[in-house]
Amino acid sequence: MAATLSVVVPAYQEAARAPRLVAAVRDAAADDVARAGLELLEVIVVDDGSTDATASVLEEGARSTPLLRPLPAPGGHGGKGHAVAAGIAAARGELVLLADCDLSAPLAEVAHLHQALRGGADVAIGSRAAAGADVRNTPLTREYMGRTFNRLVRAATGLPHHDTQCPLKLLRTSDARRLAEAMQTRGFAFDVELLVRAQEAGLSVAEVPIAFCHDLDSRVDPIAHALEMARDVARLRRSQRKPERDARRQVQPAGDELRL
Ligand SMILES: Nc1nc2c(ncn2[C@@H]2O[C@H](COP(=O)(O)OP(=O)(O)OP(=O)(O)O)[C@@H](O)[C@H]2O)c(=O)[nH]1
Ligand SMILES: [Mg+2]
Structure with missing residues (x-):
């Protein structure tokens, strides 16, 4: 029998993009997930205290889309990590897929991630840096920011990965809960802490x-969020046990096409 899947999507000020997500959930998501050998149980979209019409777009969409499960983030606006953690806590599937609005x-890319789990991995992360990735539309500035950020992450934390910020991540819900419960990062560097x-x-x-096809509409402030993420990575480094940090000495070389 196919394992069940919950998709968790953080949403902040997404009134304009949420209708496209709702349509994808209504028209294609169950088939996309079934082709990966999984059964889609729900798409939890966590509204992180948006002040635009995100909540009403999601509520309206859920009326005609039973798989869509809007969830207000507890305590109002708290950041992407905060919202993802709330979604993970609410997930009912055996596996959880993190995705962006x-x-x-x-x-549909979940098929590749699921293959990696079937191959023995505990966590599969999508990558725009690994050989074979098909990346379109990324502005040069974002590409540069992403590379720089991922270099910083590798140097600071010893993580071997080349694209921590790619939205898609697939893992067992029980693992995701255990990891998310202990996490401190409420913003965009949540992905890094999850991997640490x-x-x-x-x-x-x-x-x-x-x-991956970059969407030019973005909630990311290249200065404020970059500074916040650098600060969060520095804090993460201080919280790490030394053996894990030093694991960077065994890091395998790879391309460094890294993006935020
Ligand atoms: N919960 C929460 N989610 C957010 C926040 N900011 C962005 N998001 C969500 O995070 C996801 C990614 O946001 P984007 O604005 O596309 O940013 P990105 O994809 O990381 O960066 P770009 O490369 O600029 O697209 C979307 O689902 C957003 O709704 C926030 O403050 N809180
Ligand atoms: Mg985006």
Whole structure:
């Protein structure tokens, strides 16, 4: 029998992009997930205290789309990590897939991630850096920011990955809960902490090339969020146990096409 899947999507000020997500959930998501050998149980979209019409677009969409499960983030606006953690806590599937509202990494790519889990990985992360990735439309500035950020992450934390910020991540819900419960990062560097905690828990992580089409509409402030993420990575480094940090000495060489 196919394992069940919950998709968790954080949403902040997404009134304009949410209708496209709702349509994808209504028309294609179950088939995309079934082709990956999984059964889609729900798409939890966590509205992170948006002040635009995100909540009403999601509520309206859910009326005609039973798989869509809007969830207000507890305590109002708290950041992407905060919202993802709330979604993970609410997930009912055996596996959980983290994704973004803009579906710049299409849900159909879950097939590649699931293959990695079937191959023995505990966590599969989508990658725009791994050989074979099909990446389109990324502005040069974002590409540069992403590379720089991922270099910083590798140097600071010892993580071997080349694209921590790719939206798609697939893992067992029980693992995701255990990791998310212990996490401190409420903003965009949540993804980095998830991987740091996975490493500390002894979980194996596979970085899997995926198709990705950058959506130019963005909630990311290149200065404020870059500074916040650098600060969060520095804090993460201080929280790490030394053996995990030093694991960077065994890091395998790879391309460094890294993006935020
Ligand atoms: N919960 C929450 N989610 C957010 C916040 N900011 C962005 N998001 C969500 O995070 C996801 C990614 O946001 P984007 O604005 O596309 O940013 P990105 O894809 O990381 O960066 P770009 O490369 O600029 O697209 C979307 O689902 C957003 O709704 C926030 O403050 N809180
Ligand atoms: Mg995006």
